Amino acid sequence: MTTIHFRIDEETKRLAMKAAERHKQSLTELMRQRAEELAAEERAYQNSANDEWLEQQINQAFSRYDEGKGEFVSNDEMTQQIDTLKKLASQGKL
Template identity: 70%
Template structure:
C-alpha cells in the first residue's frame, strides 16, 4: 500500500532541490521518495538496535539471577500449564 506526503517549502528551496534531482537524473518526487526510504531504513536499524540492547539486558539479568541462585526451574509441562492459565486470564481480561 502506498501513501502520499504533502509538504510546503519555499520557491528557492524547491528550485535548488529540482536542480539537484536533475543532476542525478531523477525527478524531485523520485529523489524525495528515495530519501524517505533511506530515513525509514535508518529508523528500522535504530529500533532494531534498541530492541537488541533491551534483549541483551534481559539475558544478562537472567544470568545474574541464575548465578545468584535466584532462579525458579520448572518442567516444560508446568510451564505450559502456567502459560495456559495466563492465556485464559488474558482472554477474560483479568491480567
C-alpha cells in the first residue's frame, strides 16, 4: 500500500466531505474508490491499446502473406524450431 497526498482548497474539501457523508463513507474511502476506478479505466485502456497493436500485427502478417512476402510454417516445424532454440538457450549458445 502507498499513501497519496494532494492539496485542495478549503471549499472543495468541505463539499467533498459533505458528499462523502451523504454516501456514508469517509472522504478517504471515497477517494480510494475513485483512484481504483481510474486505475481500472487505465487498465482497460492499456488492454485495448494492446489488442489494437496485436490486431495490426496480425493484419500486417496476412498482408505480407497475401503479397507473397511471407511463408507458412506448420505447427510441427515451428515446435521443432522452438525446441531447438530452447536447447541452445539452455546451453548458453544464444
